[in-house]
Amino acid sequence: MIHPHIADALKVPDLVRLTGGLVLLRFESMKIYSALAAVRHLLERGTVRPGQTLIDSSSGIYAYALALACHRYGMRCHIVASTTVDATTLAQLEILGATVEQVRPSRNLKLDQELRVRRVREILAEDPGHHWMRQYHDDVHYLGYQEVADRIAAEFPAVPLTVVGGVGSGASTGGIVERLRVTDPSVRLVGVQPFGSVTFGSQDHHDPEAINAGIGSSIVFDNVRHHLYDTVHWLDFTHAMSGAVALLREHAVFAGLSTGAGYLTATYEARRHLDRLHLVIGADTGHRYVERMFARHAEALDPAALKPLEVRSPEEMTMPWSRMTWQRTPCPAHWKERAA
Numbered sequence: 001m002i003h004p005h006i007a008d009a010l011k012v013p014d015l016v017r018l019t020g021g022l023v024l025l026r027f028e029s030m031k032i033y034s035a036l037a038a039v040r041h042l043l044e045r046g047t048v049r050p051g052q053t054l055i056d057s058s059s060g061i062y063a064y065a066l067a068l069a070c071h072r073y074g075m076r077c078h079i080v081a082s083t084t085v086d087a088t089t090l091a092q093l094e095i096l097g098a099t100v101e102q103v104r105p106s107r108n109l110k111l112d113q114e115l116r117v118r119r120v121r122e123i124l125a126e127d128p129g130h131h132w133m134r135q136y137h138d139d140v141h142y143l144g145y146q147e148v149a150d151r152i153a154a155e156f157p158a159v160p161l162t163v164v165g166g167v168g169s170g171a172s173t174g175g176i177v178e179r180l181r182v183t184d185p186s187v188r189l190v191g192v193q194p195f196g197s198v199t200f201g202s203q204d205h206h207d208p209e210a211i212n213a214g215i216g217s218s219i220v221f222d223n224v225r226h227h228l229y230d231t232v233h234w235l236d237f238t239h240a241m242s243g244a245v246a247l248l249r250e251h252a253v254f255a256g257l258s259t260g261a262g263y264l265t266a267t268y269e270a271r272r273h274l275d276r277l278h279l280v281i282g283a284d285t286g287h288r289y290v291e292r293m294f295a296r297h298a299e300a301l302d303p304a305a306l307k308p309l310e311v312r313s314p315e316e317m318t319m320p321w322s323r324m325t326w327q328r329t330p331c332p333a334h335w336k337e338r339a340a
Helices: 006-010 031-045 061-073 087-095 109-126 145-155 171-180 237-251 257-272 294-299 333-339
Strands: 014-019 022-026 053-058 076-081 099-102 161-166 188-194 231-235 277-282 309-311 321-325
Touching (some): 006 031, 031 061, 061 076, 061 087, 087 099, 161 171, 188 257, 237 294, 257 277
Parallel strands (some): 053 076, 076 099, 161 277, 188 231, 309 321
């Protein structure tokens, strides 16, 4: 198959068998699916016009995905970037034609995210002609993952399935599982979070090395549909790094921090549920984590010696790894009020 644009090739994930009960859904850059479908949908509906500037805040892979989608569909792109965006991604964004600005450095992820959103609002006030993609709040980002879900269903018909992945904006794990449950309501969803994220109530826990902001948030994400999740795991940086290093060492898969956290989580879940196939979402490759994570591989822990603390409520959780049965419960209303 000859693809009309590189984005159409890069979006397609590979399925890799890790063990009998564990399969990796490996993306080059997962959010390309989301961005392509969202931009195409907005153009088809007339919400945006060709050549218009699309703007959003990003900590990394969504920025790259949106820049590719804009290149694919002839749109302009402006990114208000996190301080965690690496030099390789930044260079690609600029060469692809995106304009990029980074907020002032901050070791506080909540402040970093708030500064980025504030800057987006300032830009929109100055030029209302820009369209804010709102990856964290506009459910148009769910659309692209329906195609992923259909492929999974075709590959694993009549197989008891558990999907494991970083929660993030909610669109990837939520979009895939929501589609799968149309024909199989028994599909389980295990969400992975960093400590410090408000999404599932860990905002009172501070991981000083947290750099996996993409799978959690210190501000409320409206796209997260809490009622889709059966179980939630919270992991600190060291455990996520240990999972990523183990994935490379044991299976030769070079993947990012959120994939490492998902792999460690899925390995634990698979031992508990031998009757189910566990599908781990691998959001991106490991290239942007070389200096901050893989260079420290000697510090990685032995995954076989690790297990989470089982908790009955978010108030009971503790670092470095906690697990809670969520039971598809809606988001408590007071959480959003507290986070605000």
